[in-house]
Amino acid sequence: MMFRKLGLAAVAAATLAGSVAATAPVAAQEQFVPLLVYRTGPYAPNGIPLADGFNDYMQLVNLRDGGIDGMKYAWEECETQYNNDRGVECYERLKGKGATGASIVNPYSTGITYALIERATNDKVPVLSMGYGRADASDGTVFPYVFTMPITYWAGADVMVQYAKKESGGSLEGKKIALVYHDSAYGKEPIATLERLSKEEGFQFSSYPVAHPGLEQKATWLQIGRQLRPDWVFMWGWGVMNSTAIKEAASVGFPMEKFIGIWWSGAEADVTPAGDSAKGYKSLNITGVGTEAPIFRDIEKMHADGKGLADKANIGTVLYNRALVNAFYYTEAIRVAQGEFGTKPLTGEQIQWGFERLDVTQEMIDNAGMTGLLSPVKITCADHEGGGSAVVQQWDGSKWSAITDFIAPRRDALRPAYEESAAQYAKEKGLTPRSCN
């Protein structure tokens, strides 16, 4: 009985402590950012380094710089477990917090992004879906509160084709390209672009859906490796689907050098479980790899002082770096907005104004100590993608290394596709696109 009472007391104490931590007051002069994270659940191996990167960057801004021109960050995590319903619940719970409500929301899930677009637009909260979500949301006339920089899935598909073409001696005529994709809105994003490119470049395109979570792909890889025998395989995978695909590809003898994943199929957690099978596997990345950039010296110092918030093992990993770049984007957008509205907690509407005037130059990147971590972008009222690029990286069995410079997608063909799709969305929703002239 004594044991039971002690147990109940411990549970009560832990619950109380948890609720106190979760409702810590935000000071009136702080810029509040809700963090939708997934530190538990099937995608936790990807979610943890992402969440760590956000925490470390905002902590660094607060400690090293005293905030954004003196305006410190306040933030709170909410666990989504990568579930759409939980993501919406987290957004609703946190959007009213802080002096001016949520500054921005980073859903880190294409499904949650889809679920939040209308809500956040109505609430005037910018959604930064960096390298995920709807590609057509790059059209700022229809999606004023959604930002897709530095690059969309459609643009990623174009970069992959460009790379495969170069590696195939400058032509894909008569080649076979297979797409293995997560059978979800996310996985289907590149299909239309690849179908268009197959006609333009003359390659044969085949697609293979994989049901969530993607633990079983034997049948898929028997079709690819033993029947189709393609020249290249592209992958739009997520979580356990990635490592399973790499293993199954190896089991049918498909060469890893011809296997390229999108940037969500190219983290350490995607290749480590596949062991030696993953050597040579390639993926796109929208951010740089490693800890060479000068900002990492500041992060290391912060951790040496015992003030870092991330697990040290995650520093410099692909997804940690991606979160650093993500936080850098909105920090700079807030800085731009402060120039117009003053150094005070800003509303989402004011930060959206800052985003639409965000011009991340190479000089700005260097000054922030982030050289090599990202490519320049320039956002405008109409263009919410900003002209970013992607690199191809390769796994050598222990680390990722970039094997190309940043490759720019051919946006002359992509932009009309964004606009056409966005116009269709506007028609379905009864929206009148705003003028950006």
Next chain:
Amino acid sequence: MNPTTLRFGIWMLATPLLIATIGLGFQGLAAVNSAMFFTWGYFVEVLIAGLLQGVLYSLVALGFVLIFKASGVFNFAQGSMVLFAALTLVGFIEMGLHWTLAFVVTAGVMVLLAMVIEKVVLRPLVNQPHIILFMATIGIFYFLDGFGQTLWGSDVKLLDIGIPKDPRFILEGIFEGGILVNSFDLVAALVGAALVAVLALFFQYTRVGRALRAVADDHQAALSVGIPLKTIWVIVWSVAGIVALVAGIMWGSKAGVQFSLALIAFKALPVLILGGFTSIPGAIVGGLIIGAGEQVAEVFVGPLVGGAIQDWFAYMLALVFLLFRPQGLFGERIIERI
């Protein structure tokens, strides 16, 4: 002749005929539909891959069968036991233990876990309706899921105990280009088959096995004839834990040790529906049918209907069997007087 043996005999004769008929059907379809690809070598290759995959499903299904046989309870926590066992094994390996020693220590942990579950969860619920015990196993699922990750972390962990993974070609003289078989799948199938054989013997020929069956029939009646219910439950949960450990090793070696392993339990459901919840041979035959059926369906039917059909196809196949044999292929027919 024993009815089970008779059923096995009929299946042994009927199965090759059924497979050949299905193959001929696909060959005919391919002749009229150029989008469909068919050669007999490819068909056999897909079939073998499916059968080997099916053994891995059977490994997970076995854990369910063991507990259902002994307590009449569907153990919702079996998937999280697979994850917990695999996480614990990798944790000990990362501490520097050789994998064989880590296996023994982890087996000990699973026995300890069985004792704790019996004392904390099952004992207070003796003679409660089965639905109450089922609900308790849902609680165990969530506890183990969180506890395992709290203890060992949420990172994806590599599990490599030296099982070869190279692709190899067989029957090159019969089929052009040979039949591709993965070494890992062969080893997994052998381990699964050995485990099933040991368990079948254990249940059939040992006193403990007979006692387990008596407990499954009626808790109170078993207690009245002196069968120690607590001990039986500890034994059966321990064996299910060790089966979970073996399943965790096989699936963990395939996909890495991570949360998604707990979801493997859902693959065992159609196997159980098909094979019967109380039959160990049923679990293995069910696994083979589901494994082969879903692979063949995905490869030959999938492209005609958009693909990614193997998950729901497994359940559909199980439901079709359910229409004709509600107790599963090898399950016990339940007759109750009103």
